[in-house]
Structure formats: C-alpha cells, structure tokens
Amino acid sequence: MSVLHNASKKTITGHAALRSALRDTQSYSSDLQGDADVRDYRQIPLEVDPPRHHLYRSALAPYFVKPAIEKHADIFRNNSERLIRDYFSGEPKEIVSELALPLVMHNLGAIYNRPQDVAEWISWGPDVWTAQSDKRDGSVLHRYIDAVYEQACMGKADDIYGEIAHLEIEGKRISPTEFRGIVGVLLAGGRDTVVKLLTGIMWHLAHTEDISRLRTGEISINSAIQEFLRFLTPLPAMNRTTTPESGAKVLPSDRYVSMSFISGNFDNNVFEEPFSIQLDRIRNPHLSFGFGPHTCLGNHIAEIEARIFLETLKDSNLNWKLQREEIRFHAAPFERVPDHFVSLIATLR
Numbered sequence: 001m002s003v004l005h006n007a008s009k010k011t012i013t014g015h016a017a018l019r020s021a022l023r024d025t026q027s028y029s030s031d032l033q034g035d036a037d038v039r040d041y042r043q044i045p046l047e048v049d050p051p052r053h054h055l056y057r058s059a060l061a062p063y064f065v066k067p068a069i070e071k072h073a074d075i076f077r078n079n080s081e082r083l084i085r086d087y088f089s090g091e092p093k094e095i096v097s098e099l100a101l102p103l104v105m106h107n108l109g110a111i112y113n114r115p116q117d118v119a120e121w122i123s124w125g126p127d128v129w130t131a132q133s134d135k136r137d138g139s140v141l142h143r144y145i146d147a148v149y150e151q152a153c154m155g156k157a158d159d160i161y162g163e164i165a166h167l168e169i170e171g172k173r174i175s176p177t178e179f180r181g182i183v184g185v186l187l188a189g190g191r192d193t194v195v196k197l198l199t200g201i202m203w204h205l206a207h208t209e210d211i212s213r214l215r216t217g218e219i220s221i222n223s224a225i226q227e228f229l230r231f232l233t234p235l236p237a238m239n240r241t242t243t244p245e246s247g248a249k250v251l252p253s254d255r256y257v258s259m260s261f262i263s264g265n266f267d268n269n270v271f272e273e274p275f276s277i278q279l280d281r282i283r284n285p286h287l288s289f290g291f292g293p294h295t296c297l298g299n300h301i302a303e304i305e306a307r308i309f310l311e312t313l314k315d316s317n318l319n320w321k322l323q324r325e326e327i328r329f330h331a332a333p334f335e336r337v338p339d340h341f342v343s344l345i346a347t348l349r
C-alpha cells in the first residue's frame with residue numbers, strides 16, 4: 001500500500017500511545033481522502049470510520065481469514081520453488097522485479113482466482129500509481145478496475161470481483177465507486193508491502209548466517225517472519241484526521257496526524273535492542289499490520305506467503321551473496337532500516 005500522505009503536523013509515536021490512538025477512531029478518524037493526486041474516491045475499508053467501516057470489513061473478512069488463504073498453500077509453494085529456481089539460473093537479476101514482485105502477483109492471482117491477470121499486474125511494477133511512468137497516475141489501475149467491474153456485473157466473473165460486485169451493504173448492492181475503492185486497495189495493499197518483506201528477507205539472509213540457524217532448527221520460521229515484519233515495517237506510517245472529511249464545512253489544514261507504526265516497532269520499552277534483527281525474538285507485539293479496527297485485512301496473506309517463501313529457501317541448499325546493493329534507508333533515528341530497495345542483485349556463493 002503506498003498512500004501519498006498529506007503533510008501532517010503531528011505524529012503519534014511509541015508503542016503504547018499508538019495502540020491507544022489507533023483504537024480511538026473518534027479523535028483520530030480515517031475519514032480522509034488519500035492519494036488525492038490520483039483518485040477522488042475512498043479506499044474501502046481503509047478510509048471509512050466505524051460504524052460503516054465494520055459493515056465493509058465484515059463483508060470482506062471471509063475472503064481473508066487464515067483458512068481461506070491456507071487453501072492456496074500448495075500453489076504458493078510451487079510458485080516459490082519455481083521462481084527461486086529461475087531467479088538463480090542464468091544471468092544475475094534484480095530481486096524486486098524478477099523474484100519478489102512476480103511471486104507476490106502469482107500468489108495473488110491464485111487467491112483472487114485471476115491467473116489471467118498476473119502478467120498485467122507484474123507489468124505495473126510494485127506501485128500501482130506509477131504503472132506507466134515515474135509520474136503518479138491512476139489511469140492504468142482505473143481502466144483495469146472498470147473493465148473487471150463490467151465483466152463481474154455481467155455475471156462472467158468466477159472470481160473475487162464477481163463476489164465483491166454483488167456484495168450488499170445494508171441491503172444495497174455496492175456502487176461502481178465502492179467497487180473501485182475496495183478493489184483498488186486489494187490490488188495496492190498487497191504488493192509493495194509484501195515485495196519489501198520478501199526482498200528484505202533475501203537482503204538479511206545474504207549478510208548473516210541466519211539461514212543456517214533456520215536449517216538446523218535453532219530459529220523457528222514463525223518467529224523469524226514476525227521479526228522480519230517488525231524490523232522492516234513495510235508500511236511505516238499512515239495518516240488520520242482530527243476532522244472527519246465527509247460533509248465537513250471547514251477542513252483545518254492542520255487536521256492530519258501521522259501514526260508512526262515504525263516508532264512503535266523500535267520502542268525500547270517493548271523491544272530489547274530494537275535495532276538488532278533477532279529472528280528468535282520471543283515476544284514480538286509489532287505494529288507492522290497496524291492495530292485496532294483497521295488492522296491489516298491481508299495479514300494472513302502476507303504471513304503465509306512469507307512463511308512459504310522462507311521455508312522454500314530453508315529447504316533448498318542455496319546460499320547467496322549480494323552482487324549489487326543500493327538501498328535508501330529511513331531518516332534518523334531509523335537510519336538502519338531500509339525504506340526502499342533501489343537495486344538488489346543476489347548471486348550464489
């Protein structure tokens with residue numbers, strides 16, 4: 001999910017303060033228009049407050065619960081095995097574009113039952129708003145969503161779009177704009193975030209002996225995934241507004257408040273030595289998926305695909321080093337945390 005944030009004057013930091021603010025949807029509302037340069041509709045359920053938020057959320061939740069995602073585990077495994085094998089064959093390649101992004105998109109193709117769209121999604125790159133060029137633009141995504149909506153309304157869609165187009169909220173079928181809002185976040189939410197997680201896993205394992213510790217069973221896959229999620233914090237912050245925007249007569253320019261998930265993940269009141277990546281960390285209440293009513297709906301997708309990716313690496317006999325490494329790091333105090341993997345190329349040791 002890559003939301004363009006309107007400048008916020010205030011930032012909520014620290015684990016306890018964040019948890020309390022993220023629960024307090026009255027003071028810190030999600031009723032705001034993100035990405036205003038490329039869209040004029042709300043991402044749903046992300047930019048909707050309770051109680052309406054709850055209606056959307058409960059309608060979508062059945063598609064994202066753990067058992068619904070686990071059903072695709074064999075396909076995720078085949079995708080991981082094939083793409084990791086291909087990645088290490090032939091010429092050295094970029095991890096983001098040649099391994100992480102294709103894997104995430106093939107997995108999503110299985111979950112949404114849209115394998116026919118995978119090549120198109122990959123061609124957009126990790127960020128749907130820069131699918132065509134470096135200039136942010138919504139036309140590629142919106143053209144795609146409008147086309148799939150038409151198919152879904154004609155009853156031709158045996159996939160998640162068919163289900164979403166026919167959802168009813170308070171007895172009323174969802175509108176084309178609501179469809180855009182839901183499908184937009186389902187396509188945007190699970191790309192750059194998971195791509196960053198998988199790329200970060202490859203980056204860390206190239207620099208340490210942790211893959212051997214995973215192979216001997218000294219570290220469990222599950223605790224490793226939670227620690228990768230904490231350290232990498234793929235979505236470092238999201239905005240709230242102190243004045244809900246829908247129907248507001250006056251919108252104060254200082255209404256935005258940033259929720260710094262990353263500050264919660266490095267809070268040394270909660271995490272010992274937060275800047276060291278400890279894959280065997282026992283207690284790991286990270287805030288990488290947020291907290292409260294808007295907690296990430298795709299958390300099981302991210303965790304299961306990362307788990308299977310890491311299991312595939314562990315079960316292989318592959319060991320790699322980085323031939324090229326260009327990373328943009330966050331500003332202080334998080335200067336050791338990658339913000340963006342500009343170029344990362346791994347080759348076998």
Ligand code: HEM
Pocket residue numbers: 001030044045046047057185186187189190191193194197233234235238239261287288289290291293294295296297298299301302
């Ligand atoms: C490592 C991967 C991911 C991370 C770090 C992540 C992070 C987050 C965070 C922090 C939020 C809360 C935003 C807020 O409070 O304003 C969120 C919400 C959401 N995420 Fe994710 N996400 C990930 C993967 C996914 C995937 C795979 C999907 C679906 C395909 C997804 C769909 C959503 C949706 C629909 C919401 C809105 C939930 C709501 O408002 O009730 N995310 N995500």
